[in-house]
Amino acid sequence: MASASLSTPLCDLLGVRYPVIQAPMAGGWTTPELVSAVVNAGGFGCLAGSGVPPDRLREEIRAVKERTDRPFGVNFLLAPPGPGSQDVAAVQRFLDRFRERFGLPRGETDLRISPPPLEEQLEVLFEERVPVLSLALGDPGELVQRAHDEDMLVVSMVATVEDAVRDAQGGVDAVVAQGAEAGGHRSTVELGPDGAAPLVGTLALIPQVVDAVGVPVVAAGGISDGRGLVAALALGAAGIQMGTRFLLARESGAHPAYRRRLLEATEVDTVVTRVFTGRPARGLRNRFVEDYLDAGSEPLAWPLQRAAAGDIYAAAQAANDGDHSPLLAGQGLRMLREEGRGAAEIVDQVVAEAEAVLTRLGVESSGAPSA
Numbered sequence: 001m002a003s004a005s006l007s008t009p010l011c012d013l014l015g016v017r018y019p020v021i022q023a024p025m026a027g028g029w030t031t032p033e034l035v036s037a038v039v040n041a042g043g044f045g046c047l048a049g050s051g052v053p054p055d056r057l058r059e060e061i062r063a064v065k066e067r068t069d070r071p072f073g074v075n076f077l078l079a080p081p082g083p084g085s086q087d088v089a090a091v092q093r094f095l096d097r098f099r100e101r102f103g104l105p106r107g108e109t110d111l112r113i114s115p116p117p118l119e120e121q122l123e124v125l126f127e128e129r130v131p132v133l134s135l136a137l138g139d140p141g142e143l144v145q146r147a148h149d150e151d152m153l154v155v156s157m158v159a160t161v162e163d164a165v166r167d168a169q170g171g172v173d174a175v176v177a178q179g180a181e182a183g184g185h186r187s188t189v190e191l192g193p194d195g196a197a198p199l200v201g202t203l204a205l206i207p208q209v210v211d212a213v214g215v216p217v218v219a220a221g222g223i224s225d226g227r228g229l230v231a232a233l234a235l236g237a238a239g240i241q242m243g244t245r246f247l248l249a250r251e252s253g254a255h256p257a258y259r260r261r262l263l264e265a266t267e268v269d270t271v272v273t274r275v276f277t278g279r280p281a282r283g284l285r286n287r288f289v290e291d292y293l294d295a296g297s298e299p300l301a302w303p304l305q306r307a308a309a310g311d312i313y314a315a316a317q318a319a320n321d322g323d324h325s326p327l328l329a330g331q332g333l334r335m336l337r338e339e340g341r342g343a344a345e346i347v348d349q350v351v352a353e354a355e356a357v358l359t360r361l362g363v364e365s366s367g368a369p370s371a
């Protein structure tokens with residue numbers, strides 16, 4: 001049973017026991033097995049809907065519902081195309097050096113990218129009565145009202161106070177404040193002229209977002225254990241969203257080379273770069289990143305870069321090669337000790353550690369300091 005100190009307004013809002021969210025992670029990592037294990041353990045789990053065709057999304061949602069009747073969410077990335085290079089031919093000729101290793105043909109210069117089928121995907125969510133819509137990398141805008149009309153809650157991820165205020169004023173039910181330590185894409189729409197995203201650390205960002213909005217704030221970025229959960233609550237957050245830690249859960253879809261690299265990496269081994277997809281994202285510095293950065297070659301604009309390099313990423317993953325596909329990860333890497341632990345054990349462990357920290361700090365279950 002969680003101490004009262006761990007029961008926050010986020011738990012009431014989402015109808016969960018613990019204020020621990022498993023981050024949606026596009027790429028096939030957040031499987032229905034992972035999401036359902038987290039929610040059955042008392043946390044909140046989220047499928048990644050980005051890039052998932054509507055029919056498959058429906059199957060994944062149903063697979064979660066077969067395993068649990070507790071609430072869960074589905075996430076989409078809203079970033080519009082650009083900014084950045086459109087010179088596909090130049091980038092493909094650069095990427096050809098990676099293709100040789102896998103015996104792949106020269107890269108296509110005629111990349112046809114259809115816009116994401118967001119309308120069809122949303123229709124699936126509405127029909128399947130998914131309880132929570134999770135959004136990132138964009139302004140939720142009119143999606144908030146549409147989701148509310150379907151009795152869904154909306155959670156949006158932001159990386160600046162300005163975006164948090166925009167989303168809170170727009171009616172979202174909670175915001176995830178994503179610090180610079182976070183693995184994955186920086187959750188901003190606007191990028192600087194050089195394509196860079198704001199990098200405000202979790203410790204600085206959380207209290208400033210908390211002070212600016214009236215909805216529950218969830219802390220994300222570099223949080224990997226119960227100490228991080230208590231720290232987030234101390235900063236005024238109502239919970240945490242962890243991505244990297246859950247990649248190592250037994251139920252995650254992360255491939256063996258990815259898992260091994262995560263366990264070998266340290267806090268200095270990640271970089272925020274546009275080379276993976278065209279938008280700034282934090283991931284492990286592997287050979288692909290190093291070669292790209294050494295060459296100083298300009299990646300394509302989002303989402304062209306992901307599409308251009310997609311054959312290389314797929315071949316690398318199929319070959320269990322950790323060097324030539326994005327291994328997105330946050331900075332809390334030395335805290336990842338386990339391999340093969342179930343997601344429920346991770347939730348239990350984070351909660352137990354947080355309770356131990358509260359006891360050490362002399363915080364009783366009422367939340368009041370002990371005498």
Ligand SMILES: Cc1cc2nc3c(=O)[nH]c(=O)nc-3n(C[C@H](O)[C@H](O)[C@H](O)COP(=O)(O)O)c2cc1C
Pocket residue numbers: 023024025026027029048050075076077135136157178181182183184185220221222223241242243244245327328329330331332
């Ligand atoms: C592999 C990976 C993929 C991610 N994909 C998504 C995504 O599809 N949607 C999203 O909202 N956030 C995504 N994120 C970011 C997470 O929501 C969250 O901000 C981040 O994982 C928190 O930092 P941490 O990884 O240090 O726990 C991803 C993170 C990782 C590590």
